[in-house]
Amino acid sequence: MSDAKSYLGVPVLRPRVGFFELTSCEGCQLQLLNNEATLLDFLDLVEIVNFREGMKESGDNYRIAFVEGAVTRADEVERLREIRRNAEMVIALGSCACFGGVNQLKNRFNDPAWVKREVYGEYPIDSQAAVPLAAVIKVDLEIFGCPVKKEEVERIVTNLVLGKEVKHPKYPVCMECKAHENICLFDLGEPCLGPITRGGCDAWCPSNRLGCWGCRGPAPEANVDELRKIVARKNIPLERLLDRLECFGGFGGEADAVRKELGGLK
Numbered sequence: 001m002s003d004a005k006s007y008l009g010v011p012v013l014r015p016r017v018g019f020f021e022l023t024s025c026e027g028c029q030l031q032l033l034n035n036e037a038t039l040l041d042f043l044d045l046v047e048i049v050n051f052r053e054g055m056k057e058s059g060d061n062y063r064i065a066f067v068e069g070a071v072t073r074a075d076e077v078e079r080l081r082e083i084r085r086n087a088e089m090v091i092a093l094g095s096c097a098c099f100g101g102v103n104q105l106k107n108r109f110n111d112p113a114w115v116k117r118e119v120y121g122e123y124p125i126d127s128q129a130a131v132p133l134a135a136v137i138k139v140d141l142e143i144f145g146c147p148v149k150k151e152e153v154e155r156i157v158t159n160l161v162l163g164k165e166v167k168h169p170k171y172p173v174c175m176e177c178k179a180h181e182n183i184c185l186f187d188l189g190e191p192c193l194g195p196i197t198r199g200g201c202d203a204w205c206p207s208n209r210l211g212c213w214g215c216r217g218p219a220p221e222a223n224v225d226e227l228r229k230i231v232a233r234k235n236i237p238l239e240r241l242l243d244r245l246e247c248f249g250g251f252g253g254e255a256d257a258v259r260k261e262l263g264g265l266k
């Protein structure tokens with residue numbers, strides 16, 4: 001059931017939404033619950049019928065499904081397909097769902113059996129190559145970040161409810177970093193993916209003296225070659241750039257090229 005309510009004085013129809021997790025740390029969902037200042041307004045905006053982290057009840061009668069996590073098991077493939085059948089709109093929530101996230105790091109080893117043995121020892125579980133949701137089903141919208149930024153999720157949900165177009169920033173993290181007047185971390189000897197990473201996080205990491213790891217994936221027209229020149233000019237080992245390119249899965253192609261150049265992995 002959807003009740004007519006108002007949000008910030010504007011009448012809205014509350015869509016029924018469900019939150020689901022596949023292979024993930026559930027940190028993206030936690031971000032939403034953590035936002036106590038606006039949580040009640042958020043709950044006025046949507047009718048939540050499924051959210052294991054936040055409520056006991058569950059149901060399949062939802063219009064919008066937010067799915068967190070990468071797909072790494074056969075049962076997750078089935079579950080995701082079922083969610084797709086139930087929902088009018090499926091939203092990939094966070095880097096795991098959008099790119100495979102930190103889970104996809106295991107795909108980068110040549111011997112999956114070795115990885116399984118190292119991680120699970122004598123208690124093996126079904127664990128396949130980690131893939132983003134879009135490798136299994138049609139995804140209508142992606143919300144980037146590891147974790148997602150709660151303010152951004154709320155803005156996007158508000159736009160959806162009000163029927164407004166959802167637009168992601170086209171500029172890279174550097175734009176937001178410069179707006180904060182941060183000292184560039186390259187000048188302090190630290191690599192940063194800010195020049196090639198999609199903005200929207202308000203330069204979260206560089207504003208806290210940590211180079212960007214690219215969790216939001218590539219900005220449109222990301223110029224990786226130019227970034228590599230900067231890294232070389234600053235005498236930063238290519239391996240340190242590779243660590244970041246590989247981390248969340250958004251720069252898989254670029255990471256493969258650098259990895260090949262450095263001689264591959266076991």
Ligand code: SF4
Nearest residue numbers: 024027094095096146
């Ligand atoms: S994107 Fe990051 S915070 Fe979100 S579920 Fe994956 S690992 Fe956790």
Ligand code: SF4
Nearest residue numbers: 174177184185192194
């Ligand atoms: S610290 Fe990173 S994000 Fe900030 S200006 Fe330098 S490269 Fe760009």
Ligand code: SF4
Nearest residue numbers: 201205212213214215
């Ligand atoms: S600065 Fe980079 S790694 Fe940090 S939150 Fe933003 S996009 Fe993610």
